[in-house]
Amino acid sequence: MKRLQQLLAGIVLSGLGTVVHADYTLNMPVGVTELSRETYGLHMMVIYICAAIGLVVFGAMFYSIYAFRKEKHPVPATFHENSKIEILWTIIPFLILIAMVYPATDLTIKHYDTENAEMTIKITGYQWRWRYDYVDEGFGFMSSLKADSNAARQIDSGISPRKVHNYLQAVDHPLVIPVNTKIRFLMTSADVIHAWWVPEFGWKRDAIPGFITDAWASIDKVGIYHGACAELCGRDHGFMPIVVDVRSKEDYQAWLAEKKLILEQDNAQADRVWSKNELMVKGKDIYLSACAGCHQPNGEGIKGSFPAIKASPVATGDKDSHIELVLEGKGAMTGFAEALSPVELAAVITYQRNAFENNSGDLVQPAKIKEWLEDLGYDE
Amino acid sequence: MVSVTNPIDDHEHHHGPAKGWMRWIVTTNHKDIGTLYLVFALAMLFVGGMFALTIRAELFRPGLQLVDPEFFNSLTTMHALIMVFGAVMPAFVGFANWMIPMMIGAPDMALPRMNNMSFWVLVFAGLLLLSTFFMEGGAPAAGWTLYPPLSIQGAHNIPFVVFSVHLLGISSIMGSINIIVTILNMRAPGMTLMKMPLFVWTWLITAFLLISVLPVFAAAVTMLLTDAHFGTSFFNAAGGGDPVLYQHLFWFFGHPEVYIIVLPSFGLVSTIVPTFSRKHLFGYSSMVYATGSIAFLSMIVWAHHQFTVGMPLAGELFFMYATLLIAVPTGVKVFNWIATMWQGSITLETPMLFSVGFIFLFTLGGFTGLMVAMAPADLQYHDSYFVVAHFHYTLVVGGTFPVFAATYYWLPKWTGHMYDENLAKLHFWLSFIGFNLTFMPQHFLGLAGMPRRIPDYAIQFADFNMMSSIGAFILGLSQLIFVYNIIKTIRSGDPVSDEVWEGAENMGLEWNLPSPPPYHTFQTPPDAYLIDKVTATEVTMR
Numbered sequence: 001m002k003r004l005q006q007l008l009a010g011i012v013l014s015g016l017g018t019v020v021h022a023d024y025t026l027n028m029p030v031g032v033t034e035l036s037r038e039t040y041g042l043h044m045m046v047i048y049i050c051a052a053i054g055l056v057v058f059g060a061m062f063y064s065i066y067a068f069r070k071e072k073h074p075v076p077a078t079f080h081e082n083s084k085i086e087i088l089w090t091i092i093p094f095l096i097l098i099a100m101v102y103p104a105t106d107l108t109i110k111h112y113d114t115e116n117a118e119m120t121i122k123i124t125g126y127q128w129r130w131r132y133d134y135v136d137e138g139f140g141f142m143s144s145l146k147a148d149s150n151a152a153r154q155i156d157s158g159i160s161p162r163k164v165h166n167y168l169q170a171v172d173h174p175l176v177i178p179v180n181t182k183i184r185f186l187m188t189s190a191d192v193i194h195a196w197w198v199p200e201f202g203w204k205r206d207a208i209p210g211f212i213t214d215a216w217a218s219i220d221k222v223g224i225y226h227g228a229c230a231e232l233c234g235r236d237h238g239f240m241p242i243v244v245d246v247r248s249k250e251d252y253q254a255w256l257a258e259k260k261l262i263l264e265q266d267n268a269q270a271d272r273v274w275s276k277n278e279l280m281v282k283g284k285d286i287y288l289s290a291c292a293g294c295h296q297p298n299g300e301g302i303k304g305s306f307p308a309i310k311a312s313p314v315a316t317g318d319k320d321s322h323i324e325l326v327l328e329g330k331g332a333m334t335g336f337a338e339a340l341s342p343v344e345l346a347a348v349i350t351y352q353r354n355a356f357e358n359n360s361g362d363l364v365q366p367a368k369i370k371e372w373l374e375d376l377g378y379d380e
Numbered sequence: 381m382v383s384v385t386n387p388i389d390d391h392e393h394h395h396g397p398a399k400g401w402m403r404w405i406v407t408t409n410h411k412d413i414g415t416l417y418l419v420f421a422l423a424m425l426f427v428g429g430m431f432a433l434t435i436r437a438e439l440f441r442p443g444l445q446l447v448d449p450e451f452f453n454s455l456t457t458m459h460a461l462i463m464v465f466g467a468v469m470p471a472f473v474g475f476a477n478w479m480i481p482m483m484i485g486a487p488d489m490a491l492p493r494m495n496n497m498s499f500w501v502l503v504f505a506g507l508l509l510l511s512t513f514f515m516e517g518g519a520p521a522a523g524w525t526l527y528p529p530l531s532i533q534g535a536h537n538i539p540f541v542v543f544s545v546h547l548l549g550i551s552s553i554m555g556s557i558n559i560i561v562t563i564l565n566m567r568a569p570g571m572t573l574m575k576m577p578l579f580v581w582t583w584l585i586t587a588f589l590l591i592s593v594l595p596v597f598a599a600a601v602t603m604l605l606t607d608a609h610f611g612t613s614f615f616n617a618a619g620g621g622d623p624v625l626y627q628h629l630f631w632f633f634g635h636p637e638v639y640i641i642v643l644p645s646f647g648l649v650s651t652i653v654p655t656f657s658r659k660h661l662f663g664y665s666s667m668v669y670a671t672g673s674i675a676f677l678s679m680i681v682w683a684h685h686q687f688t689v690g691m692p693l694a695g696e697l698f699f700m701y702a703t704l705l706i707a708v709p710t711g712v713k714v715f716n717w718i719a720t721m722w723q724g725s726i727t728l729e730t731p732m733l734f735s736v737g738f739i740f741l742f743t744l745g746g747f748t749g750l751m752v753a754m755a756p757a758d759l760q761y762h763d764s765y766f767v768v769a770h771f772h773y774t775l776v777v778g779g780t781f782p783v784f785a786a787t788y789y790w791l792p793k794w795t796g797h798m799y800d801e802n803l804a805k806l807h808f809w810l811s812f813i814g815f816n817l818t819f820m821p822q823h824f825l826g827l828a829g830m831p832r833r834i835p836d837y838a839i840q841f842a843d844f845n846m847m848s849s850i851g852a853f854i855l856g857l858s859q860l861i862f863v864y865n866i867i868k869t870i871r872s873g874d875p876v877s878d879e880v881w882e883g884a885e886n887m888g889l890e891w892n893l894p895s896p897p898p899y900h901t902f903q904t905p906p907d908a909y910l911i912d913k914v915t916a917t918e919v920t921m922r
């Protein structure tokens with residue numbers, strides 16, 4: 001009830017043009033970057049200007065309705081023009097606009113200043129997940145909606161979203177970056193247009209297939225920040241959240257070292273022979289995060305939009321054409337050659353060929369994928 | 381049918397409408413065609429409204445309860461397309477047909493047969509668009525903007541959507557040509573351009589705007605079609621194209637489209653406010669110039685819809701400056717309306733209520749318009765619910781409130797019967813409350829970080845979404861009162877005088893005609909003194 005009162009109070013206040021300052025979800029976040037703070041400042045400045053104009057304009061309007069109502073003012077005046085006042089109310093708004101444009105221009109220029117960044121993160125949009133590449137470190141990973149949210153958000157799942165921790169705001173692998181470091185973000189996409197938006201950073205930027213856009217942030221507070229894809233990108237546009245884990249510089253370095261170690265171990269794994277069980281277990285994981293968005297967790301696809309994996313001619317037919325399709329993509333489906341590691345690719349293809357009663361019995365080994373990648377010219 | 385071989389004979393025999401239902405198929409009468417447009421628009425308002433209510437029902441609480449996400453995307457897409465092209469634009473064409481000949485003292489529209497054709501083309505285009513719901517893969521789901529690559533990704537509906545857009549465009553362009561030709565050639569002697577009612581002026585400018593930008597939209601969707609089915613790469617980077625090129629082409633049409641909706645509504649409000657203030661419009665000529673400048677500026681601001689695509693800094697700044705400039709002529713309009721009311725003698729019948737409601741809410745939408753025009757701040761607002769709130773404050777208010785106002789304003793003239801004032805006021809207040817309850821919370825949702833076009837959301841957005849959904853149902857259902865009131869008026873409303881509103885005979889030619897007007901009006905042009913009486917001419921000489 002108190003909550004509702006707060007809400008109503010907030011609406012009434014802002015309806016009057018009075019701005020609510022509480023960091024309750026009524027206003028834009030001040031955020032944790034220089035850009036976000038200045039954007040917030042500009043936002044508030046324009047609100048105050050509008051509130052002042054609103055007071056005068058609506059004041060005059062409601063005063064007229066009250067004071068010049070017919071009972072009180074039965075004989076209307078006959079004037080219908082006045083050049084002086086008409087010129088005045090053309091010029092004054094123009095001057096107000098010029099006052100607004102100055103800080104806005106400065107801030108726009110600042111947004112575009114991506115020079116002298118200390119590190120670069122490349123962000124690639126996929127339907128419907130993000131990939132983060134640490135360009136200077138030579139590694140990257142996919143970041144998808146966390147499994148518990150994904151289970152709860154299915155229609156008629158029977159799971160209450162309120163019971164899921166951080167419903168639709170949690171991912172399996174957050175982007176980890178250091179605090180107080182100027183980071184240049186490069187945005188692109190593997191399929192359709194997406195947009196990467198973390199409100200606390202103060203901007204969003206489109207990720208456009210075949211092009212690279214950029215933006216920057218230097219975050220001055222350690223913490224977890226949430227965001228989402230902001231450009232309609234198809235069926236699961238609402239289900240590709242962003243989580244950024246901003247750590248102290250030392251913690252970031254430690255995370256980086258650990259990440260690299262795991263990566264090395266994974267690479268070593270790519271050369272050994274994997275058992276069917278190992279491949280199926282890992283394959284199921286990858287399938288759920290990389291494929292199930294379209295082809296569905298049960299492999300049955302969606303009629304008219306996404307083909308089934310179950311009993312499909314590809315997954316039950318020739319092994320090589322299956323591998324080629326997954327690596328290179330086809331039509332609306334993007335290729336996964338660069339998005340997944342050889343182990344992950346081998347596992348997921350094996351899984352597709354044996355799960356959903358496909359039971360082909362085929363195994364695809366990581367070494368085989370590595371050969372394919374070399375033939376296709378991907379540098380691992 | 382009207383004989384064109386002997387116009388003098390034609391003047392003599394006063395024929396009525398064709399008998400039976402065929403009247404509505406073959407009619408070339410501007411009043412009949414106006415009615416057809418308005419009925420079609422009302423029907424589409426309910427179709428588009430049903431889509432909106434399904435969307436709001438799904439968003440009532442977090443989690444997916446009712447629809448598949450892909451179908452949800454089809455609903456948001458079709459809601460916009462149907463509302464813009466099926467409901468709002470045809471409603472204004474309906475008013476243009478009914479009122480422009482009566483306002484300028486002309487017997488009919490200049491090109492009556494084309495008039496009939498443009499209406500029926502519109503109906504088929506609308507049905508073609510709606511038919512995509514029943515196709516494999518469903519209706520378009522990439523948003524009404526149809527951005528590639530998403531819009532052509534595996535979509536079976538693209539050829540139908542594109543053909544439908546072509547037909548809609550043909551219909552609108554034929555309608556626009558008709559309006560321009562009528563206004564420029566058929567004015568009664570003495571009705572000079574600067575004496576025309578402002579509604580006529582706004583439509584003249586809107587018609588030119590339509591002719592300028594619709595072909596660009598038609599070209600852009602044709603390029604989508606060839607990209608999807610004939611192997612071209614206009615918007616495909618892999619083939620040397622650029623997806624953002626489509627956005628430039630689309631918004632070159634899409635932004636003026638906003639003013640195509642809003643300019644005629646400015647015209648309606650400029651017609652209604654003086655009548656109920658019992659005072660002629662303040663600043664008539666500055667209103668005309670403001671309309672012209674808004675139309676011109678609307679064509680050089682399109683990329684403010686693309687502040688996040690990473691265009692060059694110079695582009696970002698240019699489009700910010702140009703966009704902000706629109707605030708000046710728009711402000712002039714609002715100030716003029718208020719100056720019209722100033723020292724008037726005001727009564728608040730329903731047409732005036734909706735007009736004042738329009739001025740109030742549209743100005744709020746203008747304020748958020750100033751905010752989203754600020755390029756660096758738009759990097760936060762863009763594609764969030766803040767934008768959804770902003771454009772509903774301008775487009776729902778701009779596209780429906782003046783239409784409701786004008787319907788109540790002229791319905792007594794058209795039918796000869798008075799509507800039920802109490803029901804009409806109830807309609808206004810429920811619409812006003814429902815509208816604000818729906819869209820005010822969406823500002824906060826957007827600022828708090830909720831992206832638009834999502835079927836499900838994080839828990840912290842739940843309360844405001846619930847409020848918004850409740851508001852939407854109030855807003856939607858209260859439109860049934862409107863329909864009931866119209867039917868009641870036609871069937872059993874009290875008879876009205878020719879003037880209908882106190883002093884209206886000094887406010888427009890139409891109020892000097894009988895209520896209801898005969899099937900053919902102004903077959904002989906009105907006297908010049910009558911024209912001077914209904915314009916502010918004499919008072920200028922004061």
Ligand SMILES: [Cu+2]
Binds near residue numbers: 230231237240
């Ligand atoms: Cu996306």
